[in-house]
Amino acid sequence: MRSTMMDAPLLVSRILEHGSTVHGTAEVATWRGDGASRMTYAEVGATAARLAHALRDDLGVTGDQRVATFMWNNAEHLVAYFAVPSMGAVLHTLNIRLFPDQVAYIATHAEDRVVLVDSTLIPLLAKALPEMSTVEHVVVVGGADPAPLLAAGDGRIAVHRWDDLLRDKPDRYDWPELDERDAAALCYTSGTTGNPKGVAYSHRSIWLHSVQICLPESFGLGPTTRELAIVPMFHAMSWGIPYAAFLTGASLVMPDRFLQGAPIAAMIAAERPTLAGAVPTIWTDLLNYLDNNEVDTSSLTEVIVGGSACPPALMHAFAERHQIDVIHAWGMTEMSPLGSVARVPAGATGDAAWRYRYTQGRVPAGVAARIVGPDGKPLPADGTTVGELEVRGPWVTGRYVGDDEPDPEKFRNGWLRTGDVGTLSADGFITLTDRAKDVIKSGGEWISSVELENALMAHPAVLEACVVGVPDPRWDERPLATVVRREGADASAEELRDFLAGQLARWQLPERWAFVDAVPKTSVGKFDKKRVRADYAAGILAVTELPG
Amino acid sequence: MRSTMMDAPLLVSRILEHGSTVHGTAEVATWRGDGASRMTYAEVGATAARLAHALRDDLGVTGDQRVATFMWNNAEHLVAYFAVPSMGAVLHTLNIRLFPDQVAYIATHAEDRVVLVDSTLIPLLAKALPEMSTVEHVVVVGGADPAPLLAAGDGRIAVHRWDDLLRDKPDRYDWPELDERDAAALCYTSGTTGNPKGVAYSHRSIWLHSVQICLPESFGLGPTTRELAIVPMFHAMSWGIPYAAFLTGASLVMPDRFLQGAPIAAMIAAERPTLAGAVPTIWTDLLNYLDNNEVDTSSLTEVIVGGSACPPALMHAFAERHQIDVIHAWGMTEMSPLGSVARVPAGATGDAAWRYRYTQGRVPAGVAARIVGPDGKPLPADGTTVGELEVRGPWVTGRYVGDDEPDPEKFRNGWLRTGDVGTLSADGFITLTDRAKDVIKSGGEWISSVELENALMAHPAVLEACVVGVPDPRWDERPLATVVRREGADASAEELRDFLAGQLARWQLPERWAFVDAVPKTSVGKFDKKRVRADYAAGILAVTELPG
Structure with missing residues (x-):
């Protein structure tokens, strides 16, 4: 029996439309060193329409062509996050931390046609550009001299200014009805062995992941949240927070290139975020700063830490000295990236609660998890048996870009082999103890x-x-x-x-x-x-x- | 460009599997008059497997056949909510408040083959049963004498006892991989004119709606929530709360047939729910009781009120006299049912906050809303222009069961005509002022x-x-x-x-x-x-x- 429900696809353009109208007064504040510049979500929506017009009308982007970003976390990057997938093209977030030859390899593998670049990153992009053979256009955000890009492009690559391109463009765009399973965004893993491998998120996976991010069991985003989004937008889609923010109307505070303890502390005091997310090293740096300086962090009650395991000492220090709960999360680029969040379950207090918080966390309904032995056979989820963690679900990749078949080293019987070894408890908490290659x-x-x-x-x-x-x-x-x-x-x-x-x-x-x-x-x-x-x-x- | 994401369908069986393992120690407490009986979600999972085996092996339920319930809110009804859709059959929640001829009409229109009935409701079902021509089996939950059903069935209908059927059945079932757009559950609207009309929810719509219910902007369910689910499971799927609870691990308190102020107050004191949902009349009754009796309601901080507009006086009385926030919600059976929730947006306080709370609330990303004039043309969402509210989205029905084409009286250009007239503000708040037929x-x-x-x-x-x-x-x-x-x-x-x-x-x-x-x-x-x-x-x- 077919259901009578409407056939309404889950699209990034719908998230944009919702965020820029219903939550049009929410804002993204971008740190500029001595304060923040602001853009409302209504303005992000209008600017996204202008960018889409510029990409289509001026740069000739059509169909599912790839538009790359080489940018920090800022309002313009947020605009690209929405404009590119909404128009049907594919957003490719290039990792600015890779070596130039890796950047060039990835951009060429993805067949990037356009690159949007922060003007502070011009020198870095210029090193990779000569080998980025599919790129035809570079768009510079900000005022720095684009001469190094022109030189690197060697006449082959046109260089544009963001402001010039977007000027006089209409602030509405008739976003196309797409298939929710089409690619919306690309991210390459910076694997330790071999070439980086690409993951292509779909509109559907972005929607499902965004809603999950907002749940109280995960990050708990809502319209009254102000999220300090430190996780780079060039790394695992900034944990999906930009899309989640528009979905629920949470405001964003973005650090641009100011990622040290002192400016982060200044952002917190000035912009009053309620929630933040970053890798442990950033928090270690911030903790040192907070311990030695008087900073008003009273707005901030929780920080989500992921990317690598957080030292328990850091968690205790934030809780005891600064009344900030550090919440462990675990994921992978291959998982959009959310895999688990270590929130304390009902009834656990004291040391028992802390033991839950030290784990990698608990999986949501959208992530089925199991551990398997060396033979690939499932092992008991009893909290003590050690095996390799495998996952599957609607926001988990089933293969890498360009592979016709799933690579058997990374996928088995429809499951993603995480390459992590550890235990899984009966109540869904993951504790990772090793990498599979090191066990x-x-x-x-x-x-x-x-x-x-x-x-x-x-x-x-x-x-x-x-x-x-x-x-x-x-x-x-x-x-x-x-x-x-x-x-x-x-x-x-x-x-x-x-x-x-x-x-x-x-x-x-x-x-x-x-x-x-x-x-x-x-x-x-x-x-x-x-x-x-x-x-x-x-x-x-x-x-x-x-x-x- | 196709995404590389796994093709993992959104299924009720996955919600069941997640809830009964990862959240296996969460519980449903069913009020029995002098206290509660308890079933853990692990037990609900095992019992759902037993019920599925009984339906398939003993009653011959196959494919997408309809299995109806004629039950109060209790643990056994919860088991049916999961077992029937998970096995690929379709759950049909019959409204016990309808006249017997309406119940019979609906059951026959839906082609119900099996009816599960609470033994306290045997006399009521017996009145409708003679005209329920497609029904072959009735399963009685509880100990009352089933003789009236045997008489009403007139030899045509077999009557079974739940306990007998489920005894010795395996507590695991190999749930099939279904198409997420297949029907999972049926609910008929008790429209004021004409015959009731059926809505068939899909596995997909149930999943998407369940996640939305859990968001902080909606009901805010998480693993530490204890939800007092008073909204009948035979009315708009109890607002989707049973599925949402398993998705996130919230425990449930269910009132069975005890819906007056005094037993509800006793449940709150004994079972310590943190959140509740019901129609205004129940809360009016409860308020009278609380105002005249000493009851510990300290666990309960929020109640969601929907079904009809809540008098502001009731909202203020609960806030001021009992420290309970009454939150307005609006929806329709045709919308799974969530349409909007009236949470106060960021920055609003005092009277401004109350004005937001009096509205029907704000739409989520999954519900696109607009108001249209008598000619069907969209009108401005400016908070003052009055028109008929139309909605669309992945958990909104696009037609009624049995209709090949959408009924033009209820659907227009892919939108559901809600039949409600009011205003829509730029920030997505709905204020309903009239029914379209009365304007x-x-x-x-x-x-x-x-x-x-x-x-x-x-x-x-x-x-x-x-x-x-x-x-x-x-x-x-x-x-x-x-x-x-x-x-x-x-x-x-x-x-x-x-x-x-x-x-x-x-x-x-x-x-x-x-x-x-x-x-x-x-x-x-x-x-x-x-x-x-x-x-x-x-x-x-x-x-x-x-x-x-």
Whole structure:
């Protein structure tokens, strides 16, 4: 039996229309260093119409062509977020933090035809532009000299000014009726191995994700919210907050390029946000500033932290010293990005509540989650069994851009393999303990390298400990512990193993030990486990092997 | 460009699966008169699986056959809400308040094959059953004697007991993958004219509506909410709250048949709900009880009122005397039913805030709204121009069950004509002033009958005033004021017209006046305007006609 419901597609243009009329007096405040510039959502709507006219009439953008942004979080980026998908084109948010050759690779892979760029980012874009072979037009937002772009474009690329293009354009646009499953926006993951891979969000997935973001169980956005959106709009769609804000009428405060503790504190005091979202490093910086300066943060009661696990000490410091609840969230570019939010369930208080808050959080109805063993078989969601986390749902990608079939390394039986290893509790809370590529697969059981590292680093003689899996003829893999001892300390492999034996099962204890002066690190300061494994394979490490 | 998102349908079975696992410890408490019985959402999930097995294996329900309920709000009804759509069948919630011939008409029109009935409702169902020609099975929930049903079924209808059917059934069911646009549930409107008309909600519309219900801008449901769900599950799907509760993990308190002030107060004190929803009459009854009895209502901070406009006095009384915010909501069975919620927008305080709360509320992104003139042309959303309200969106019906084409009386150019007349403000707040059938169409302008009545009833001599449109050769329609004077008062038509002239435009003032002993009323106590118009046409009323 068919339902009698209307066939009304879920479109970004509908979110824009709603936000710019019903919530037309809501505003986006963009920090400009010494204060904020303001644009109402009604003005965002009118400007989006002007941009769409300019893209279509002046730059010839048609159909589902890609329009890229190379921008900070600001009102003009917000305009592009709505104008490009609403007109049927596809928004591609380029990550300004990548190397120029990566930017060029991504832009070319996505076949970007137009790039919108903040004038403060002209020098950075100019480095990538010569290799961006599909780009025909660059539009500069702001007043800086566009000469470097003209030079980089070498006559092939036209350079326009945003203000000139939008001047005299109509402030209404007849947004087309699209298929809700068409692509609306593209984002590439900055994976640690191989080339970046693209995810194409649909109008449908953006709508469903936006509504979820607003729920009290997630971020809890409503018309009285003022959200300080620090998560970059070039990173996982700023967690979908721009779309969610228009959907519910929450106002936005955007930091542009001012991302240090001092300006963030100034924004909070001046713009009185009620909610904020960012990665932990930003909050660490802010905490230092707040601890040493008198700042009125009374409007701000919650900050959502995601991107990587938040140190519990940071959560406690904000709660106790600044009356701000730090809420853990977890997600992936592949998930739009919301996967889970660590809100305390009904009835939990005190330490029990904190234990929930340390987890990666609880999945919503739109995200089915399970953990599976090395053979891909589902494992019990009992809060203790460790496996790889797999997810699926209407805002989870099923493949990467350009792939006809899902890459079996990343997808299995319709599920996304997150590459994260951990536990899932019966009540839907995820606790991640390791990356799948770092977990040690020993005789069909998994040993968490992170758990071993944390246990080892609790020993007074240990400064750093990095644990990797190395080949073992009998168990497939066994842990190798690479240890940097504190100056003057001389703990032996036996002593450290005995120390671990008090906390871990016997079969988890490493037999192989290497004492080194320093653990090799990646460019972002993490242990370079690939290098450690390679050093071991090459026989470079001096390894002590204890009897198993 | 196609998106890369997974093709994951929005299904009721997914809401059930999520609620009964991730929120498995949430509970539905059903009031039994002297306390509540409890069922966790994990148990609801297991019982829903048992019911689905019983319906399929024992009663032979297949495909999209209709399974009806004739039940109060209780845990078993909740089980049916999930089991029937999840298995691919269609839930039909029969309205126990209708006359038996209407119930039979609806059940037959929907082709109901099975009816689940609360044993306290056996006598009522038995009256309708002989004419329910498509029904083959009745399942009785509870212990009363089913003999009246056997008699009414006359050997044609098998009668089963819920407990017997579900005993020994597996507590898991392999819910099928359905098309999200398939019908999940049916509800018939109890329209005041003609036969009731059916609306078939889809899995998709239920999902989208459920998420909207949970948003802070709407009801604001989350995992720590305990919702007292008084709105009948046989009326507009209990406003979608059962599905929303499972989607987000809110616990439910259900009143079964105990709907008077005293038991509702007892439920609030014992079950500590944080939120409640019902029609105004229930809250009036409760307010009387609370004003005269000592009841701990401290858990309850908000009640949502819908179904008809809430008197401002009731809103103020709850706020001032019981610290409970009464929030206005508006919707229709045709809208799943959520249309708008009157939450105060950012920045409004004091009287301005109250003025927002008196309106029908603000539309969400999923509901596009506009007002149109008599010719169907859109009118400005300026908060003052009056027109008929039209809506559209993914949880709004586009036709009625059994109609191949939308009925032009109720649908126009893809919009649902709500039959309500009022204003729409630029910021999306709806204020309804009249029913379209009661508004007076005078020379291309609309005159609100309700506005004239309210103005007249403010005159000290007037006890009741009912205004209807009557035919006029020059203006098409003109208002007729039918007035009941207070005992001893003798205000003339001229005096009353002069009184109105101080508040209303001259062209809105009635020329035709009739003084009567009583205004005819409908069975639910509203002015019977059809009857007044008929009396006028028949020349029964003594009409004074003032010069225009």
